[in-house]
Amino acid sequence: MLKKINYGDKEAFAKVLEDRNVSVDPKITMTVLEILQKVKEEKDDALSFYTSKFDGVVIEDILVTQEEMDKAMSLVDDEFISILEDAKRNIELYHKKQLKEGYEIVEADDVYLGQRVLPLQRVGIYVPGGSAAYPSTVLMDVIPAKIANVDEIIMVTPPQKDGSVNPFILASAKVAGVDKIYKVGGAQAIGALAYGTQTIPKVDKVVGPGNVYVAEAKKLVYGQVDIDMIAGPSEILVIADKDANPSFVAADLMSQAEHDTMASSILVTTSEQLVEEVEKELEKQIQELSRTSIMEQSFANYGYVIVASTIEEAIEISNEIAPEHLELMVKNPKDYLPLVRNAGSVFLGYYTCESIGDYFGGTNHVLPTNGTARFYSPLGVDSFMKKSSYLHWSKEALQKEGAKIIRFAKQEGLDAHANAVRVRI
Amino acid sequence: MLKKINYGDKEAFAKVLEDRNVSVDPKITMTVLEILQKVKEEKDDALSFYTSKFDGVVIEDILVTQEEMDKAMSLVDDEFISILEDAKRNIELYHKKQLKEGYEIVEADDVYLGQRVLPLQRVGIYVPGGSAAYPSTVLMDVIPAKIANVDEIIMVTPPQKDGSVNPFILASAKVAGVDKIYKVGGAQAIGALAYGTQTIPKVDKVVGPGNVYVAEAKKLVYGQVDIDMIAGPSEILVIADKDANPSFVAADLMSQAEHDTMASSILVTTSEQLVEEVEKELEKQIQELSRTSIMEQSFANYGYVIVASTIEEAIEISNEIAPEHLELMVKNPKDYLPLVRNAGSVFLGYYTCESIGDYFGGTNHVLPTNGTARFYSPLGVDSFMKKSSYLHWSKEALQKEGAKIIRFAKQEGLDAHANAVRVRI
Missing domain, CATH: 3.40.50.1980 (Nitrogenase molybdenum iron protein domain)
Known part of the structure; x- marks a missing residue:
């Protein structure tokens, strides 16, 4: 159900990175x-x-x-x-x-x-x-x-x-x-x-x-x-090693795909065998769930599988994609966390499915989509606060340092900026 | 040189608050x-x-x-x-x-x-x-x-x-x-x-x-x-009490006005007498500086003076305007800082002219303009960082709490979200 692409094939990989946002009518x-x-x-x-x-x-x-x-x-x-x-x-x-x-x-x-x-x-x-x-x-x-x-x-x-x-x-x-x-x-x-x-x-x-x-x-x-943000369609990238349970992997890819036909689910794995097993699980589980048609369209549109040679390479691929959700279904997942540079939220280990975070785990589920995890953050307390700076200088301080400020202002041709210091000292 | 308006005159005050951004051709x-x-x-x-x-x-x-x-x-x-x-x-x-x-x-x-x-x-x-x-x-x-x-x-x-x-x-x-x-x-x-x-x-x-x-x-x-931001024209609001030196006040208003003809300089004071003295200083100093014509146009466009009955009221006015730069040229300025809710950067006391902060004091001079200090912050280290969350759950934890997550997902009609938990427990 997932399109297989090769990380070495730059053109095919570039397609994965392509902007999924359709422009607004x-x-x-x-x-x-x-x-x-x-x-x-x-x-x-x-x-x-x-x-x-x-x-x-x-x-x-x-x-x-x-x-x-x-x-x-x-x-x-x-x-x-x-x-x-x-x-x-x-x-x-x-x-x-x-x-x-x-x-x-x-x-x-x-x-x-x-x-x-x-x-x-x-x-x-x-x-x-x-x-x-x-x-x-x-x-x-x-x-x-x-x-x-x-x-x-x-x-x-x-x-x-x-x-x-x-x-x-x-x-x-x-x-x-x-x-x-x-x-x-x-x-x-x-x-x-x-x-x-x-x-x-x-x-x-x-x-x-x-x-x-x-x-x-x-x-x-x-x-x-x-x-907050202009949210694009939701996406998940699952990194799985050979010991990952294919049934879990398939279930997690589907949990993203059911959101809408524009949602993207990507599996990156070091195991060719897992790919086959996940495909079988997808065929099986998708029939047992209610939003089958949405999931099928979503996989057809933006479902990918990429085989990586190592977990490190898999994370490199993920960093380029900068997914909203990243699952690390690998042994000792926390060891790999420092390598993850771009991801909205990371789900560690075989048992941490994304839906725990969607509802219950405590992290926020409002996350940067469409590659914007390169520079945006999850919604948080910071999103509802702002900063304001303040500064106090005394006459003595201004007398000591004022000449430097005057020179700086003059260098920029801002005479009245210099004057504001000059009238005070 | 400054247009005098009355805080009680809601229509005139609304004009001060008006968006100064001209729409782009x-x-x-x-x-x-x-x-x-x-x-x-x-x-x-x-x-x-x-x-x-x-x-x-x-x-x-x-x-x-x-x-x-x-x-x-x-x-x-x-x-x-x-x-x-x-x-x-x-x-x-x-x-x-x-x-x-x-x-x-x-x-x-x-x-x-x-x-x-x-x-x-x-x-x-x-x-x-x-x-x-x-x-x-x-x-x-x-x-x-x-x-x-x-x-x-x-x-x-x-x-x-x-x-x-x-x-x-x-x-x-x-x-x-x-x-x-x-x-x-x-x-x-x-x-x-x-x-x-x-x-x-x-x-x-x-x-x-x-x-x-x-x-x-x-x-x-x-x-x-x-x-970072789409910066609008620069602005200063000076709150001055009766002891403020009119020469300093005038110099600071001009240091903003020299930026460009769209810059805004606003004086809010508790002293009618200060207004007169500042006007005199403006007339005098403006002739001694190089960017006279820009300053004159800037004052004519967006230069205002408002008389407030108390410093607290002056700050209330400032909070509504949410200026990029706010000078508190009052006695014991720091006592009033907690009342300031909306301002990019605050300059405290009679000797802290804005140009200290523009060049030298240490605070950032890239600040929210045009009333956006209501929700934006000065440029800072945060502006160059992002956050990423992570979550780990064990099988045991999921077995204990999984049923709640399944119910939540079903409530939202997201069957595959529930399934991702179900296959694991």
Whole structure:
């Protein structure tokens, strides 16, 4: 089911590295620009208009009430609430270690300088509706913002036809600690978060996945507010040695492929025999699962297998691909971790399947896709904080060093910069 | 010279907050897209073509040689080299504190998880030529990347008509520790860094200021590589109490205004009398400086004064504006620092003029502009590092917790995610 390619065949390998992002249809961009403009100008009226148009429902008050929350909690079984709480505990444990403090340096002559690390004031979380309504993503997006101590966390999510919100989404928002939830989705919700309306306050950052309209809206408001990322299709790269269980390998490749037909699953192994066994397992297991057709298309589009001569070479291949998820299904996996330069999240050993991290292990599942692990990081507490520097110089310090600053400013032809020092000394 | 506005007049104040970014002429976008496409396809040949076209010079080998470096160093006086080295020492001292380490959490049943903090592998620094060739920016861009331990730091800068590079730029690159310098500028240099050519290797991140073509090229390659920011015009907000020296206040407002006619200088003060005195000083000092016309236009466009009733209110105003530079020219400035939520860099007290930070104090001068201090940070060591998470679970741990993960996956309709756990337990 997987296309076999040779690492030595540079042309074939270059194809694997190719950008999987299809460019956005300009018609979608135009539609989104129009929606954003209308939200900017007409605010709440525009939200009502688009909710009625796209979601087919008229909602008087889009703020989710306490009653609605209570009702949602009553619709979700206690077992699932308890699983959400266990997952939350693990995610908190992992993310709390990311909280950073500022620092200060004190020098002679009453000179001091430092950096403060400050939470963003207001953040907006977009949560899709329908079949892509994932409670796990609510936890992954909200918990780091809570730990960062963001003043206010707002969630927006499209209403269902009857005006309600999926109760599992509301329950996960409650467990995660969202402050306010508004029933509005699509590009119009992103516009509301970026510009503010009478009801929805303007935020500093918008995070969360969404359909192509939501993704395009995020791209267009970027700069006006910060955004998490423009997520591409999901991907996994599994490095497996000869002792890896082919059934596990096949299962993990499929767990990625089921996301969508653009998802990519790549096996890199040192064992030719494993390749055959994994193929057999894929044929077998794929028939037993529900999203068979999506998986088949995904494998046909972006499923690859590459045979490497050593684990070190396999990691070299992975570093070039810079996968979102990397599984090291090898003996003594931690020995190889220092060689991994580019990967969003690494799953170590034969028993750490990616789905542990997707839901429960504690690491974040919002990760850089499409080769951007070369320079981007997983979502984390840092994503909801910013830094601000400060500096204090005394008259004495300026008298000692001022001439150097004056020379530097003059060298750059910035006379008034020099003057600001000159008037003081 | 400054337009007086009232904080209570919401409409007038909203004007101050207005986006100062003029939208980019679509013709420029089209030109830049064409340049990027040609560089992607024709690589080095495209660079030669555009260097000849835009810089009016044909260069055989664009890599700056050791001989050229030696010559540049001989053209720069020892005093300036020594000032560069003093500045470097201060910048290093401040930025070294930003170096972060990863962490690991170890739990029962051989479960462990952690975060690694890794340097980017290759970074490209753009340095403008001509009158905007600032040695200080070379230090500010390169030193944090060096501290982050980036494997390779590449600089690109347009050649002068005679094929050489401004010796002060080369000298500051040498002091900062740039690995390689290529004589190519404009949008074509950004394309070369993003896609790679036969001569210039592809990088992970592009930083540095440039003209409108360079800025547009950075925006267009963003996602393919990371970028630092799309910098808007520079800005300063000075909060001054009645004891502030009007001559100092005026000098600092002018040091911002001289950058360009789009720069913004805002004075917020609790003293009506100070406003009058500052105006007098502005009238006087502006005639004694060289960039008078730029400053006059800048003040006319975006120069404001706002009278606040208290220092606390002045800071509230500043928090709404979120200035790139904030000066607190007040008594006991550090007492007020915790109230400052949104500012790129804060200059404390009567003697800490912004130009100390621009050149010499140690804090970075690459700062978020145009209100983006609400969510962006100064350039720093973090800007050249990324994070990668890892997770290890044992069979025992999965046997204990697997059922929860299966339920979670099923709740989200992701059958193959559940299957990856099921096959293991």
